[in-house]
Amino acid sequence: MNRVSMEAFTHPLAVQELASRQDLSAEAVAQFIDEHTFPLVEGTSITFLYRGRADAVYLHQWIYGLPSAQPFHRLGDHDVWYLVQEIPEKSRFEYKLEVVQGDQHRLIQDPLNPQIARDPFGANSVCHGAGYEVPDWTEPDPEARTGRIERMIVQSKALGGRRMVSVYVPARFRPDRRYPLLIAHDGGDYLKFSGFKTVLDNLIHRLEIPSMIVALTHPRRRLREYADHEPHAAFIAEELLPALEFTYPLIDVDDARGLLGASFGAVAALSTAWRYPGKFGRLFLQSGSFAFTDIGPHSRGPAFDPVVEFVNGFRKNPIAVSEKIYLTCGVYESLIYENRSLLPILQGTGMEVKFVESRDGHNWENWRDTFRGGLSWLFPGPLWMVYE
């Protein structure tokens, strides 16, 4: 996947035809912009366009392997800049534009693209490559009954102080029924940035997963607590789990109990399961920050020191910590190497592992898009038996 020259295309792209016009008028340029949506997807070619005064414009996209800043070309002497990129089908990635004027560098969302994705740091523009569609099960379904989010406070000796936990309670909850449990790290972010509640409502409505309780945790010192932190594991297994079991009717078997996490959250999930093997029969690990070294130091910064130590140790003495693991990673993430490396090690322990790659980056909508496959594999619903 590389930036390509205009000459490389057999069939001219829309912007190529525009650029080839003689005496290109401002009206023609304005008409072109009005008649298209941007980024303009033509097969695997994607045209980004910026209109406005600038000395230079760059595309900053979170795709590992590509230059982090790619320059736009100016369209004639108009205040219009464009860039064509080749992107494989079914890709989705997030980006921003850097607009340079004099010594000012502004990093902005693409003004011509209404698609944005939010994350804890703000919002990015989103590019949907050819063939990518936002899954329909991520959109609110008026036919789906909706669950509710409750709050519970857990007094934690392990972490010190009180911890607030959000709890998803499914629609038509009944105290006389028993439910599977999933504990989600970074639960607040999953709710805000991955539409997790809507997804749960929809998948339960579609019978693809059972009605289940989902505990959504909110870390305070995330990079510390999630980096193979023994007190965190103790909090999850010895404090939160019993509190949930006391409050909600849960199925008391390990295959009805799971941990979910993305990035450092995935490290926390694996680390917790490793410290309490067999306690959590289902692990859903998304884009785990499973950094390791075969020799020498790592280069990911000090926050990763305990992670590398943990992953190195796990790679040296891998053990079965759960029954089933659903492992996902985007191919546009630097972590794809670490996750691919982890796969045979996990499989070698005898655990049942499913690994799924997506053409996406390290972001919350990538993780959202893998929910259906992961949750329905780890917690299959009564789809085949129920016809209401």
Next chain:
Amino acid sequence: MRQITLLGPQRLEPTLIQAVRAQNISGKIATVTAGWQEREDEDRELHEHLESRTINLRLYDRVSRIFEHDPGLRDAFRTRQDRLKELQRFYRIRLDHVLQAARELVAIDEQSDLLDGHLASAIRDLQLLDEEHLENVRRIHEHYEHEVDPGGRDEVRRQRDEVRAILTDCDALAIAGGHVAILLNRLRLLDIPTASEGKPLFLWSAGAMAMSERIVLFHDSPPQGQGNPEVLEAGLGVVGGVVPLPHARRRLRLYDRSRVALFARRFSPATCVTLDEGSRVDMTDTGWQSTKGTRKLLETGEVKELSA
């Protein structure tokens, strides 16, 4: 022939009352909501929709009470269910391969008598496998009936008598959907086909499936697996000649001619009937009448109006 009405799902846009009125039923209507399991008694909307004329037979609750009174029966029942699950698992493995061969053949777009012959054989293989599975299931049930004699047990007899008495006072029986195996087992244990003999029936979703001759589980686009339609077991056989397909628009790729054709040919001569919202089939001595939008799967791969 008794009057039987098959309906589409009733949750969002119920049409049951129109069907009841069309049959001039003015008295009480017994209902079965056992497929809803522990929500069996959450039937207020259904009760109100049927002008407060319903009496819920509460089969789920009755069977729970039977098992409480008769742990021996409960244990034997669970053992049977475990055997059935195991059998289904093995059947599924073979089905995957047999179905794959048929799918590959049906997808070949060529005019060839040789191809036709192989496709016919592949479909026959499928039908033979389904028949063998049904026979294996039947044997497990036969063994259970022989060993346990559920109909001869006190609590079962008592509950059956109560149900029969309620049904005597009712003009019709309406059976809702839900979990098809749980529903089927309750209907069977309490001998509802006999107890409701001659009564007009209103059946939807799993209710229609359980009362048919053969229960076919289906979903063309599940989140896991190939979406292979599979036979669960024989139904109660009250509704003949039909494979009911509730939520067909959502669960089946009706635009996929290969899948539709294979489905229709495999379960022929039964008619595969879609039961979506608003669907209705009135089955009488003189034939079937259906509302617009109630369709059937054809062996050509088309999906056409049932009444056309």
